[in-house]
């Protein structure tokens with residue numbers, strides 16, 4: 298008789314993460330099995346439930362004799378959300394994959410994204426995971442995303458899903474960026490009603506994603522169906538795992554057709570931007586501080602782009618202004634600029650100046666697949682870095698959620714001005730999603746480094762390279778000369794004392810696997 302733990306006939310949505318993994322591969326072996334060391338201190342401090350695996354199971358198994366590394370999120374624990382430990386287990390697994398070269402890395406996404414109770418560490422964990430997944434792919438190892446849980450895959454995990462080589466979903470599952478609660482808390486229930494299941498499925502459900510071409514297979518709900526598609530997918534992507542320029546160009550054209558079909562703009566504004574037109578905009582001060590002359594800039598109310606000189610060096614520039622809100626159009630337009638720079642000026646460094654109020658909270662954005670557009674932008678930035686094009690980011694005002702993960706946090710180095718702020722989401726939405734009172738959220742936002750939007754907390758956690766009082770050409774050129782190699786954010790968080798567990802846990806994954 299098949300034990301319950303390895304029964305592929307089980308319904309994927311109702312099965313636990315360990316049941317899903319045991320049914321998906323042979324001889325699943327868990328790395329970093331449950332222990333009190335994985336209890337989240339932040340959840341403990343808030344008096345919330347704890348899990349001895351922090352809501353994610355990682356390990357290895359075999360399929361047709363091939364070694365696979367796998368991770369399964371537990372949507373039943375804190376919505377499968379990614380906190381410091383949860384994220385570090387996934388990061389450690391990616392690093393282990395780079396070292397051991399399995400036939401594929403298989404992620405079973407079941408998550409609302411950033412764990413809001415660990416907002417700052419969760420946001421950084423997603424940024425690290427997004428980059429790590431692309432590094433696994435760059436090493437020639439396919440990354441496959443399987444979505445069949447009750448939670449679906451949302452927020453930052455929606456970005457991670459779209460950074461994989463392929464996504465498969467069962468018909469019950471959902472994939473998106475902002476869920477109905479988040480959108481309704483910002484725009485009202487008339488925009489998106491959390492009680493309207495039919496509307497939710499039509500907006501983010503697997504059938505809609507399949508019809509749009511966002512996923513490669515639509516499956517029935519049993520674990521066996523997921524198992525059955527893996528060999529062909531592994532084979533299909535084993536010689537085409539890495540991100541390439543032609544893939545990014547194809548994706549860009551595919552998304553352009555989607556924008557055109559929705560009658561949305563795929564045009565970059567050609568209106569010239571001068572000191573006069575930018576008057577009273579904080580962006581102007583930043584530009585004047587770093588570059589005395591020789592600007593060739595165009596743009597509109599949200600996006601300025603072009604080229605300028607910093608000391609003797611010519612730079613490409615992409616600047617978000619006036620708390621720009623990133624929806625599908627703006628994400629696509631920014632990706633167009635990055636691709637253009639990679640193709641036409643690869644020797645020039647790229648400067649990203651960031652002021653964003655986050656992702657656009659609208660139902661239509663979800664229909665059109667906002668996380669796919671934002672992941673495309675992130676992938677184009679990764680492509681630039683892979684092409685040895687230096688990418689520097691400076692947050693000069695606001696930065697929120699997926700919008701900073703897909704932009705500044707994809708740069709080689711990310712700096713911030715003293716007065717800048719980085720948030721995961723607005724306090725009212727945070728309260729409505731977590732069930733905390735708005736007063737409690739405000740108190741935490743004032744006092745708790747895990748929540749507070751001050752950039753000093755992100756510096757202490759390793760997410761910001763340095764905080765500048767004023768940008769100067771000297772600082773920018775020194776940053777360029779000091780271009781970072783592999784992602785050291787977790788290590789910096791440990792060294793600076795603001796985020797100790799991420800590096801410990803990622804290292805523990807590597808060393809515990811060696812002992813097995």
Ligand SMILES: O=C(O)CCCC[C@@H]1SC[C@@H]2NC(=O)N[C@@H]21
Nearest residue numbers: 409410411451452453474475476
């Ligand atoms: O589970 C859902 O239905 C929706 C989850 C919404 C996730 C929000 S969107 C902004 C923030 N970033 C994340 O990664 N998660 C939250």
